[in-house]
Amino acid sequence: MNVSAPKPGFLHYVKETVRQAWPVLISAWASMAFGVMDTAMAGHAGAAELQAMSLAVSIYITIFIGLMGVIHALIPIIGQHYGGKRLLEVGRAWSQGVWLALALSVLGAIPMLFPDIWLMLSGDIDPAVRDGVTWYLRALILALPASLVFRSIYALGTAVSRPKIVMAINLACIGVKAFFNWVLIFGKFGAPVMGAAGAGLSTAITSWFSLAAGLWIIRHDKFFSQFELRLYRPRWVDQKELLRLGIPMGGSYLVEVCAFTFMALLIAREGMYATGGHQITANLMAVCYMLPMSIGIASASLTAQAIGAQDMARARQTGLAGLTISLLGALLTVALVVSGQPLILAAYTDDL
Numbered sequence: 015m016n017v018s019a020p021k022p023g024f025l026h027y028v029k030e031t032v033r034q035a036w037p038v039l040i041s042a043w044a045s046m047a048f049g050v051m052d053t054a055m056a057g058h059a060g061a062a063e064l065q066a067m068s069l070a071v072s073i074y075i076t077i078f079i080g081l082m083g084v085i086h087a088l089i090p091i092i093g094q095h096y097g098g099k100r101l102l103e104v105g106r107a108w109s110q111g112v113w114l115a116l117a118l119s120v121l122g123a124i125p126m127l128f129p130d131i132w133l134m135l136s137g138d139i140d141p142a143v144r145d146g147v148t149w150y151l152r153a154l155i156l157a158l159p160a161s162l163v164f165r166s167i168y169a170l171g172t173a174v175s176r177p178k179i180v181m182a183i184n185l186a187c188i189g190v191k192a193f194f195n196w197v198l199i200f201g202k203f204g205a206p207v208m209g210a211a212g213a214g215l216s217t218a219i220t221s222w223f224s225l226a227a228g229l230w231i232i233r234h235d236k237f238f239s240q241f242e243l244r245l246y247r248p249r250w251v252d253q254k255e256l257l258r259l260g261i262p263m264g265g266s267y268l269v270e271v272c273a274f275t276f277m278a279l280l281i282a283r284e285g286m287y288a289t290g291g292h293q294i295t296a297n298l299m300a301v302c303y304m305l306p307m308s309i310g311i312a313s314a315s316l317t318a319q320a321i322g323a324q325d326m327a328r329a330r331q332t333g334l335a336g337l338t339i340s341l342l343g344a345l346l347t348v349a350l351v352v353s354g355q356p357l358i359l360a361a362y363t364d365d366l
Contacts (some may be wrong), residue, residue: 044184066146068293083264090174097322136282153214
């Protein structure tokens, strides 16, 4: 007589989501550490450098987050293929994501070439600050293709429940970013003092290092060999599927970040110190936002795998587990920010 296995309880899905989400969260926080380091180091380099970095990052983040959301459409697509055991389709979908990332990097570079269009919202700002914004964005144009293609590797690892790979790369890159920030912002080892522009160039170097590490891992890790990962020809039908999911996702990300972006540009009218204070707050907000975003990404991956396996009950329970964890995480975040306010301010700046 066949005895069916007992159905897992709700706590099982909570634990499964947490196991998938915590490497995604650590990876996201590691990526956010780049912005934290830029903000903290520029804050200690001077108010003008902090304002230039703040305005340039606001422009870049608006563009990058929106485009990143489009690339994240790979997560449910690859997750469904993986859950349905369509392993070769995983490799083909990832390849289409790489092509899309390269195309979006060209599209995203265009508005970064014309910072004055954005800075019209900021009124009259110091010429040195305007120059810093221009050079910071030019450096980040070099980072954009590497960053977006790396997001396709991130989507692949997350969708097949291997998020620790990207986590390890991002953690390693913290040291790379910190070193080049120190060298280029403050002019060490004979390098010129570049201030905010140095932070942008440091990000570009680190982004290409991350991409090289990611490509090496998926090329040499035996787990990924089952997907036959290579760069297939771009297919319009696959690109349409990515865009059909990705444009609403990217639009959702864009709406969430635009409030802080345009606030930063408008607050620049109030001077360097108001801008610096807003940048610190916005950066802290972004760090906090990574918790619900990582849970959402983990839930999307696990839910897509369940749908691909035609297990709708598991998909529903996974989604509910993600919502529950997000609510508890939000309450914990509020408690930490309120109680740790003095330490947070001291970490960001010595000019209260």
